[in-house]
Amino acid sequence: MLIGYNTNGFAYHRLDDAIDVIARLGYRCVAITIDHQALNPYDADIARQTERARAQLESVGLESVIETGARFLLDPMRKHFPTLLDRRAAGREKRVDFLRRCIDIAAALGSRAVSFWSGAIPAGQDADAAFELLSDSCRALSDYAAEKGVVLAFEPEPGMLVDTLAKYQRLADAVDHESFRLTIDVGHLRCNEAEPGGVLIKRFAPALANVHLDDMRRAVHDHLFFGEGEVDFGAVFAALRRADYDGPACVELSRHSHNAVETAERAKRFLADLV
Numbered sequence: 001m002l003i004g005y006n007t008n009g010f011a012y013h014r015l016d017d018a019i020d021v022i023a024r025l026g027y028r029c030v031a032i033t034i035d036h037q038a039l040n041p042y043d044a045d046i047a048r049q050t051e052r053a054r055a056q057l058e059s060v061g062l063e064s065v066i067e068t069g070a071r072f073l074l075d076p077m078r079k080h081f082p083t084l085l086d087r088r089a090a091g092r093e094k095r096v097d098f099l100r101r102c103i104d105i106a107a108a109l110g111s112r113a114v115s116f117w118s119g120a121i122p123a124g125q126d127a128d129a130a131f132e133l134l135s136d137s138c139r140a141l142s143d144y145a146a147e148k149g150v151v152l153a154f155e156p157e158p159g160m161l162v163d164t165l166a167k168y169q170r171l172a173d174a175v176d177h178e179s180f181r182l183t184i185d186v187g188h189l190r191c192n193e194a195e196p197g198g199v200l201i202k203r204f205a206p207a208l209a210n211v212h213l214d215d216m217r218r219a220v221h222d223h224l225f226f227g228e229g230e231v232d233f234g235a236v237f238a239a240l241r242r243a244d245y246d247g248p249a250c251v252e253l254s255r256h257s258h259n260a261v262e263t264a265e266r267a268k269r270f271l272a273d274l275v
Contacts, residue, residue, distance in 0.1 A: 001240060002063050002112070003271055004029025004250035005264050006212075007038055011257035015039065016056055021261055023060035025268050029112075030062050031212075031250035034102055035070040041101035050108045057109065065153075065210055065248045066106040066114045074098060083119025084137040085130040085161060095119075096137055103141070106150045112248050113153040113209045114145065115183045118162040118171075130161055135174040142177035153210035155183035158192045158221040165193065165200055172207065181209035185252065187216030187223060190231045198235035205243035212252040213271070223253055225263065226270045237274040 004027050010018035015038045022030050032038055032053075039049055057064055074094060075081040082091030099116055106114045121130050138154070145152045156168045165184075172180060182204055189197035201208070215229030216222065226233065240249070251271075256263040 001211075001245050001275065002029035002248045003027055003268075003275055004031055004063070004065070004248055005267070006031040006033060006067060006250050006252045006254070008033040008035075008067065008069065008254040009251065009256050009263065010260045011254070013260060015053065018260075019053070019056055019060065019062065022264065023062050025261075025264050027264075027268065028061075028063060029065065029248045029250055030057070031065040031067045031115075031248065031252070032111075033067040033069060033254075034105065035073055039105055040073070041098065041105060046105070047108075050105055054109050063248065064106075064109050064111040065250060066102050066109070066111050068099060068102050068114065068116045080119060084134050085119045085121060085125065086133075087122060087125060092133065092137060096141065099141055100144055103145050103148050103150050103152075107148040111150070113151040113181065113183070115153045115155055115210050117155045117157040118160045120160050127161065131171070131174075134161060135171060138171065138175045138180060139177060142175055142179045146177070146179040150179070151181055151209050152179055153181045153183040155185060155210075155212070156188060156192070157185075158188055163192055165204055168204075182207040183210040183212065184208060185212035185214065186231055186233075186236050187212070187214040187229065188221075189236075190218060190229065191216045191221055192219075196235065197232065198239035201236065201239035202243060205239075205245060208243070208245060209247055211240070211245070211247065211249040213249055213267075214252050223255060225253065225256070226267065233274055
């Protein structure tokens, strides 16, 4: 598998410096969280930026994944808004347009996948109606991704409409598209799922296209450094090996940017004993 690191854990680095550090530490993949300072798709020179990033990735030998969890890129007042569940057509279209642009960047970089999520249900909105809006958008995005040769990897996220793997399966059945795959965050398995992580990885391995690595405690959505939570990483990596998973598995520690290099070094040492 391609052990990597997410640039949301290098929030105070320039993107090219973050990529360089991640490569120098021995990682094989970088998860690029699209944001103001990292391949912002609304920049006038995004094509040039993307070309430069691709050249750098090829130079340092890193594969890539595109992550779309920027907190305030689309709305400076509200975190992660608008979402694919927005009752306003204009709000949903703003998110869909952003994800299409991320798909374009992934295609230009040759990235392994574009990872995204549903968003939280707006207050007062019916869950079934929100699910229909989400399904419609995911089908359209899957068609667009297929045209570009890009894989979509949907992530169940605590606190959002689709927060468990069972709900992902319901969505995947509704979307019914070969380009629509799965991101598993191993911390979320401990936080939000009743069954052990290794069991769930085995069950959902055929759909798996992307993995996030972090530690977490039951019912607490807080990304922790390895060993600070309750994730059984031995069981998780054994399940990934048994599934012959060879895709990206990137450390996601967005709240550790204040000591990004030290944290990435420690994470690499921890993971070396598991891979």
